[in-house]
Structures are given as C-alpha cells and as structure tokens.
Amino acid sequence: MQVSSLSLDAFKEMDYWALEKYNLSIALMMENAGLQLARLVAKKATKGSVITIGVGNGNNGGGGLVAARRLAAWGFNVNLDLAVSITKELPKAQLERALLFGAKEGIPKKTDIWVDAYLGFSQRLPLSAVFTNKIEVANASSAFKISLDIPVGISKDGKLTGFKANQVMTLAAPKTILEKLPSAVEVFVADLGIPKSVYDHFNIKMPDFLKDQLIAL
Numbered sequence: 001m002q003v004s005s006l007s008l009d010a011f012k013e014m015d016y017w018a019l020e021k022y023n024l025s026i027a028l029m030m031e032n033a034g035l036q037l038a039r040l041v042a043k044k045a046t047k048g049s050v051i052t053i054g055v056g057n058g059n060n061g062g063g064g065l066v067a068a069r070r071l072a073a074w075g076f077n078v079n080l081d082l083a084v085s086i087t088k089e090l091p092k093a094q095l096e097r098a099l100l101f102g103a104k105e106g107i108p109k110k111t112d113i114w115v116d117a118y119l120g121f122s123q124r125l126p127l128s129a130v131f132t133n134k135i136e137v138a139n140a141s142s143a144f145k146i147s148l149d150i151p152v153g154i155s156k157d158g159k160l161t162g163f164k165a166n167q168v169m170t171l172a173a174p175k176t177i178l179e180k181l182p183s184a185v186e187v188f189v190a191d192l193g194i195p196k197s198v199y200d201h202f203n204i205k206m207p208d209f210l211k212d213q214l215i216a217l
C-alpha cells in the first residue's frame with residue numbers, strides 16, 4: 001500500500017532522485033514553489049495589503065524570494081525581513097531579482113500577511129537567537145501567517161513551537177511532521193513538477209496536480 005506522507009529524510013531523498021534522474025534543478029523547482037506560494041498569499045491579500053516575507057540564507061528563503069518577486073510583479077506591497085546575510089548563490093540571485101522588482105528591505109510598522117521562508121527542511125534545533133527573535137516578533141504581530149514547506153521552529157514531533165502559522169504550504173508531497181499540527185492550521189501541497197514515476201519509486205501517492213497545482217490537504 002502507498003504511504004500518505006513522507007519523513008523529512010525520505011523527502012530529501014525523493015528530491016535528490018528527481019534532481020539526479022530527471023535533471024530537475026533546485027532553481028527550477030524553487031521557481032514553481034515560489035509561484036504557488038505567491039498564489040496562496042494573493043488569495044488572502046487585497047491590493048492594499050502589506051506583506052512581509054521572512055527570509056533565511058537557504059533554499060527555503062530562495063522560494064520566499066521568488067514569491068516576493070511574483071507578488072511585487074502583481075503590484076503588491078512586499079517587504080523582506082532578512083534574518084541573516086543572504087550569501088548563498090541561489091537565494092542571493094533571488095534577492096537581487098526581488099529587489100529589482102520593487103520588494104523593500106525591512107519590517108514595516110504593520111504587516112497584514114507574514115510569510116515564513118526563514119528556514120525549511122534543513123533547520124537545526126535549537127534555533128539560533130536570531131531566528132527565535134524573528135519568530136517572537138512575527139508571533140506578536142496580528143498578521144495572518146503562512147509558512148513555506150514547514151514552519152520554522154516546528155519541533156521534531158510536529159508541535160507548533162515556532163512560527164505560529166495559520167497556513168502551511170508544503171512542497172511536492174505531504175510530510176509526516178505536519179500531521180500533528182493543530183487542526184486549525186490549513187495545510188496545502190504545491191506542485192514542483194516532479195513526475196509520477198518519482199512518487200511511484202517512493203511509494204507515495206502523487207497529489208492530483210493535474211486538477212490544481214496547489215491542493216488543500
């Protein structure tokens with residue numbers, strides 16, 4: 001029988017398999033992730049909404065920056081909370097693009113939608129103070145909160161100990177760690193363009209991405 005979700009380690013393997021066997025680069029998958037995240041944010045936003053995207057120095061941050069660029073291109077007010085210096089090649093290139101598209105650095109006085117692209121599946125617990133401080137500031141705000149892939153600070157047993165996400169948009173496949181989230185948290189899965197053969201190889205059902213590339217679980 002097929003499994004319904006993957007552990008983070010199994011998912012990393014699936015990701016690696018897609019990259020090795022099908023030459024699906026991280027940059028290409030990140031573009032898909034960022035577009036779907038931008039669509040999810042746009043569903044919640046109105047034209048006057050103030051959006052803040054929290055960014056770390058990795059591919060989770062890179063996906064957030066693609067979303068920032070897409071949202072800025074659609075005319076939204078997009079702000080970037082850079083938790084650390086963005087030095088890695090891919091997120092750095094995405095940051096440069098997002099800024100060229102009109103996203104602004106810094107946290108505005110009031111945020112309506114706060115996106116957590118601080119850290120994803122490579123986060124190590126305990127988090128460093130810079131991230132715990134960011135989480136505190138975000139959680140203290142009244143903003144609607146959306147996490148990319150998995151919430152920053154989520155505990156190994158899936159308790160929502162970090163960023164208090166209202167929605168989580170996970171990538172490519174449901175993750176076991178998200179199953180213990182409070183039932184009020186809405187979880188979505190987004191299509192990265194990984195083929196069915198990869199899902200079959202990992203014995204997991206491919207979400208019905210033909211119907212929609214962003215699916216509520």
Ligand SMILES: NC(=O)C1=CN([C@@H]2O[C@H](COP(=O)(O)OP(=O)(O)OC[C@H]3O[C@@H](n4cnc5c(N)ncnc54)[C@H](OP(=O)(O)O)[C@@H]3O)[C@@H](O)[C@H]2O)[C@H](O)CC1
Nearest residue numbers: 015029030058059060119120121122123124127128149171
């Ligand atoms: N197929 C896919 O699912 C794709 C997913 N994508 C996204 O990529 C992230 C995972 O990206 P990754 O670059 O591996 O890592 P993170 O963004 O989670 O973390 C970035 C770096 O942050 C450092 N780190 C980790 N823990 C801590 C901590 N406690 N304190 C400080 N810093 C920390 C660490 O860097 P080091 O250099 O310090 O080791 C992390 O590497 C996934 O979640 C998806 O969102 C792709 O966009 C596309 C394909």
Ligand SMILES: [K+]
Nearest residue numbers: 116119148150
């Ligand atoms: K995240």
